[in-house]
Amino acid sequence: xxxxxxxxxxxxxxxxxxxxxxxxxxxxxxxxxxxxxxxxxxxxxxxxxxxxxxxxxxxxxxxxxxxxxxxxxxxxxxxxxxxxxxxxxxxxxxxxxxxxxxxxxxxxxxxxxxxxxxxxxxxxxxxxxxxxxxxxxxxxxxxxxxxxxxxxxxxxxxxxxxxxxxxxxxxxxxxxxxxxxxxxxxxxxxxxxxxxxxxxxxxxxxxxxxxxxxxxxxxxxxxxxxxxxxxxxxxxxxxxxxxxxxxxxxxxxxxxxxxxxxxxxxxxxxxxxxxxxxxxxxxxxxxxxxxxxxxxxxxxxxxxxxxxxxxxxxxxxxxxxxxxxxxxxxxxxxxxxxxx
Amino acid sequence: xxxxxxxxxxxxxxxxxxxxxxxxxxxxxxxxxxxxxxxxxxxxxxxxxxxxxxxxxxxxxxxxxxxxxxxxxxxxxxxxxxxxxxxxxxxxxxxxxxxxxxxxxxxxxxxxxxxxxxxxxxxxxxxxxxxxxxxxxxxxxxxxxxxxxxxxxxxxxxxxxxxxxxxxxxxxxxxxxxxxxxxxxxxxxxxxxxxxxxxxxxxxxxxxxxxxxxxxxxxxxxxxxxxxxxxxxxxxxxxxxxxxxxxxxxxxxxxxxxxxxxxxxxxxxxxxxxxxxxxxxxxxxxxxxxxxxxxxxxxxxxxxxxxxxxxxxxxxxxxxxxxxxxxxxxxxxxxxxxxxxxxxxxxxxxxxxxxxxxxxxxxxxxxxxxxxxxxxxxxxxxxxxxxxxxxxxxxxxxxxxxxxxxxxxxxxxxxxxxxxxxxxxxxxxxxxxx
Numbered sequence: 001x002x003x004x005x006x007x008x009x010x011x012x013x014x015x016x017x018x019x020x021x022x023x024x025x026x027x028x029x030x031x032x033x034x035x036x037x038x039x040x041x042x043x044x045x046x047x048x049x050x051x052x053x054x055x056x057x058x059x060x061x062x063x064x065x066x067x068x069x070x071x072x073x074x075x076x077x078x079x080x081x082x083x084x085x086x087x088x089x090x091x092x093x094x095x096x097x098x099x100x101x102x103x104x105x106x107x108x109x110x111x112x113x114x115x116x117x118x119x120x121x122x123x124x125x126x127x128x129x130x131x132x133x134x135x136x137x138x139x140x141x142x143x144x145x146x147x148x149x150x151x152x153x154x155x156x157x158x159x160x161x162x163x164x165x166x167x168x169x170x171x172x173x174x175x176x177x178x179x180x181x182x183x184x185x186x187x188x189x190x191x192x193x194x195x196x197x198x199x200x201x202x203x204x205x206x207x208x209x210x211x212x213x214x215x216x217x218x219x220x221x222x223x224x225x226x227x228x229x230x231x232x233x234x235x236x237x238x239x240x241x242x243x244x245x246x247x248x249x250x251x252x253x254x255x256x257x258x259x260x261x262x263x264x265x266x267x268x269x270x271x272x273x274x275x276x277x278x279x280x281x282x283x284x285x286x287x288x289x290x291x292x293x294x295x296x297x298x299x300x301x302x303x304x305x306x307x308x309x310x311x312x313x314x315x316x317x318x319x320x321x322x323x324x325x326x327x328x329x330x331x332x333x334x335x336x337x338x339x340x
Numbered sequence: 341x342x343x344x345x346x347x348x349x350x351x352x353x354x355x356x357x358x359x360x361x362x363x364x365x366x367x368x369x370x371x372x373x374x375x376x377x378x379x380x381x382x383x384x385x386x387x388x389x390x391x392x393x394x395x396x397x398x399x400x401x402x403x404x405x406x407x408x409x410x411x412x413x414x415x416x417x418x419x420x421x422x423x424x425x426x427x428x429x430x431x432x433x434x435x436x437x438x439x440x441x442x443x444x445x446x447x448x449x450x451x452x453x454x455x456x457x458x459x460x461x462x463x464x465x466x467x468x469x470x471x472x473x474x475x476x477x478x479x480x481x482x483x484x485x486x487x488x489x490x491x492x493x494x495x496x497x498x499x500x501x502x503x504x505x506x507x508x509x510x511x512x513x514x515x516x517x518x519x520x521x522x523x524x525x526x527x528x529x530x531x532x533x534x535x536x537x538x539x540x541x542x543x544x545x546x547x548x549x550x551x552x553x554x555x556x557x558x559x560x561x562x563x564x565x566x567x568x569x570x571x572x573x574x575x576x577x578x579x580x581x582x583x584x585x586x587x588x589x590x591x592x593x594x595x596x597x598x599x600x601x602x603x604x605x606x607x608x609x610x611x612x613x614x615x616x617x618x619x620x621x622x623x624x625x626x627x628x629x630x631x632x633x634x635x636x637x638x639x640x641x642x643x644x645x646x647x648x649x650x651x652x653x654x655x656x657x658x659x660x661x662x663x664x665x666x667x668x669x670x671x672x673x674x675x676x677x678x679x680x681x682x683x684x685x686x687x688x689x690x691x692x693x694x695x696x697x698x699x700x701x702x703x704x705x706x707x708x709x710x711x712x713x714x715x716x717x718x719x720x721x722x723x724x725x726x727x728x729x730x731x732x733x734x735x736x737x738x739x740x741x742x743x744x745x746x747x748x749x750x751x752x753x754x755x756x757x758x759x760x761x762x763x764x765x766x767x768x769x770x771x772x773x774x
Binding site: 003004005006007008009010011012014015016018019020067068072228263264268316317318319320321322325326329 | 349362505564577587588589590661662664668669670671672674691693695696697698699700702704705706707710715716717718733735736740741746749750751752753754755757759760
């Protein structure tokens with residue numbers, strides 16, 4: 001750390017490290033609730049995920065001869081996010097494989113070709129859930145007794161302790177009769193262990209908005225779009241129940257707050273963010289209802305992030321006293337290896 | 341009703357909040373008066389070693405485009421030597437030994453005619469002879485700034501805001517000399533032949549607004565508008581954006597859209613030049629920061645050494661990590677205290693902050709610099725283009741509109757030195773044009 005020798009001579013206190021720390025703090029309430037509901041195996045999965053994320057980042061940066069960026073906690077955050085989207089019965093090797101895909105392939109290698117404008121965690125999760133569907137969708141009952149250190153949960157235990165995801169059933173039009181609304185809101189149903197409690201996730205969102213880490217446009221536009229779509233085209237008799245199932249069961253709120261607002265893959269301008277959120281919500285509903293995904297939020301937000309570069313170019317501000325910048329301007333987009 | 345512009349940043353104020361008025365610092369044993377006015381061309385000395393000078397004697401002639409320089413003490417000229425100014429430029433300076441008699445030069449006389457019967461050209465000639473410079477944005481001589489150049493000037497905007505978090509001398513000056521500032525405004529309005537003057541006051545400074553409102557009364561030629569106190573509200577382009585809601589075209593001055601922005605120090609100096617006959621020989625600075633024994637606002641003679649000023653304010657309380665001349669957001673870092681007060685120095689700040697920079701700066705695409713930029717630019721793109729020497733793209737993305745306020749570098753969490761990269765880019769463009 002050294003002093004600045006040119007103007008300005010004071011700097012704001014926020015650094016990359018403090019932003020990542022704030023996001024991790026905002027994730028903690030929901031993470032701890034997941035540990036409480038689903039037991040020790042959830043803690044083991046999280047630990048393996050975070051450690052493998054850090055190890056892969058060190059290995060990749062050594063192999064590519066780049067400066068080490070482990071200390072700004074971005075890889076710790078990616079490992080944590082990936083773990084929280086897993087069901088607790090997931091095999092332990094999927095945490096390692098998922099972090100290899102997200103850090104080595106989708107973050108470091110794509111950064112060389114300057115294509116790193118997608119969210120690496122979402123990309124690796126979507127692709128792996130296509131290759132190993134059972135690992136990502138074998139949900140179990142809350143407070144079920146699963147062995148923490150077993151490499152993969154065996155079939156008999158899964159059959160006994162299986163819980164159907166309310167989201168999957170609601171996509172097919174079936175309501176779960178004995179699921180009380182308080183359990184749905186509070187977070188006691190079958191699903192990924194980090195995305196359970198919508199209340200605690202919203203507390204995290206309030207903390208992040210107060211600290212000015214994220215802004216309200218993206219989470220609001222995604223949830224409003226999903227809510228509106230489910231009210232207009234319901235699959236239950238009561239449209240309000242259908243909207244509650246679509247919003248609260250599954251990882252929509254988690255993704256809208258923590259993965260859709262990722263700086264690299266979301267637009268910068270306010271209007272761009274609102275359009276991106278509406279598109280992400282619409283694609284989520286399409287994947288859920290018409291393409292039979294278990295949890296369409298991941299793929300929906302990933303599809304919307306393909307729009308974020310055009311939205312950035314469309315809503316660029318006009319410089320003071322100057323002319324509008326042309327929308328398509330390809331010759332500069334290639335970044336050099338170390339741009340700083 | 342508050343006027344403002346989009347962008348900018350809110351800074352925590354660290355001003356001196358004691359209610360003392362400006363303290364007059366007696367001139368030290370020797371003064372070294374620089375023979376230039378800020379960054380303009382140098383003057384030619386018209387005294388030599390051994391000449392006797394008094395307060396207000398002409399010691400440097402500015403020529404066609406420059407500003408005259410006058411002595412701020414009475415005494416004997418020791419030498420004419422080269423010194424380093426606070427901005428790093430080396431300039432010639434007249435070293436005068438103070439005889440502490442403070443005798444005023446015989447040619448200093450108050451202006452005899454009434455202002456309302458004076459020809460505008462005569463007013464501009466007297467302002468040129470008094471060596472007054474402009475303090476709002478550039479350091480050009482004031483007579484050049486108020487020359488209408490053929491445009492129709494609708495109004496003048498007087499900057500009574502001070503948005504740097506460590507400076508407070510302008511506020512004390514306005515509180516004490518409100519009458520003189522209004523007088524200077526009337527003189528300048530006669531010189532430009534304009535009918536309206538707008539005073540821009542920060543919304544937290546209601547005492548200044550009350551003082552001016554009671555002086556103006558019902559006069560329709562003057563108006564007061566409140567501006568939001570955020571950084572960098574006190575710069576010329578942002579004031580015009582806030583009050584006139586118009587943008588100045590590139591490479592043109594504000595006279596193009598019919599406004600001229602002046603500030604309080606220049607107007608008080610104009611008043612002094614007419615009512616007392618005294619040219620610009622002293623100025624007001626803020627001495628602040630958490631390392632100074634007694635931070636205060638001073639009225640100092642031009643040419644006073646920084647070392648003498650710090651000793652006058654109680655010396656160091658703590659060892660400073662940084663000594664800055666100017667404001668804290670746009671000032672120059674000094675290696676030592678050997679420089680002197682020139683006409684464009686606004687403050688001496690000594691702080692003992694912790695180190696801020698990272699050894700691995702990295703852009704994380706958060707977009708905070710875009711939100712903070714008052715000129716509606718995208719600083720992360722400009723920084724990237726400048727580092728890669730891509731001047732064509734930098735020009736297309738508006739690097740010439742950059743005001744160098746430093747908002748982007750202040751907010752960047754990745755600790756990229758955006759302002760330094762943009763300055764390098766501008767130097768490359770200037771070199772390419774030659």
